[in-house]
Amino acid sequence: LYVYISDCYSYGINFSLFQRRLGFVFRRKQILKGAAQEEHDCIPDEHYVQTLFSIKGLEDELERRTLTYTSWNQSTLDPKDKMTWHPTTFEYDAASPEQINAIKSIDHVNYEVEHRTEWCQSNGTSVPCFLFARKFSYGAAMHLLEDGAFGLLKSAQLLVNF
Numbered sequence: 458l459y460v461y462i463s464d465c466y467s468y469g470i471n472f473s474l475f476q477r478r479l480g481f482v483f484r485r486k487q488i489l490k491g492a493a494q495e496e497h498d499c500i501p502d503e504h505y506v507q508t509l510f511s512i513k514g515l516e517d518e519l520e521r522r523t524l525t526y527t528s529w530n531q532s533t534l535d536p537k538d539k540m541t542w543h544p545t546t547f548e549y550d551a552a553s554p555e556q557i558n559a560i561k562s563i564d565h566v567n568y569e570v571e572h573r574t575e576w577c578q579s580n581g582t583s584v585p586c587f588l589f590a591r592k593f594s595y596g597a598a599m600h601l602l603e604d605g606a607f608g609l610l611k612s613a614q615l616l617v618n619f
Contacts, residue, residue: 526560526587544592552597554606561585 528545547556563586565576577586593601601607 524586524588526563526590527592546592546594547597548594549596549600552593552600552606554601554604557590557601557606560587560590563587 528547529543563577564583565574566586567574577584
C-alpha cells in the first residue's frame, strides 16, 4: 500500500490510502496540475480522489463510500444558507459512548435522493460503515475520553506534554 499526503491536507486529519500503482497515478496528476493551482485555495473536503481514478479508467479499484461519519447541518433546506454547507459540530452535551457505539454499529447507508440503500461489506461480510467521525468540539472530545468511549484513557493524560 502507498499513502500519499498532499500538501493541501492537514497531516493526520485527511488522508488517502490506496495501492502503490494508484498512488503513482495520483502523484503524477498532482505534479501536472500543481503549478497551476498554487494561487487557489486548497480545500481537502472538496478533493475527490475517486473522480480522478474513475477518469483514468480505474473505477473497479475504488470503494464507493466514505469511512468518515459526518452529520450535515439540516437546519434549513435553503441551498443559499451557508450553515447547510458545513458538518454539524458535536458539542459536549451531545457526545457520549452510546453515540460512538451507535455510529460504530451503522452497517448501511440510505441514499434518500437516489432511493437506494447501500450495505457496508468487505469480501462479502457485513462490516461497520465508518472508522472515523467528525466534527467534535474540544469539550466533546474530552467528554468522550473521560466517559471511557475509547478505553481507560483519561483526558489529563493527554495534557502531560503541553
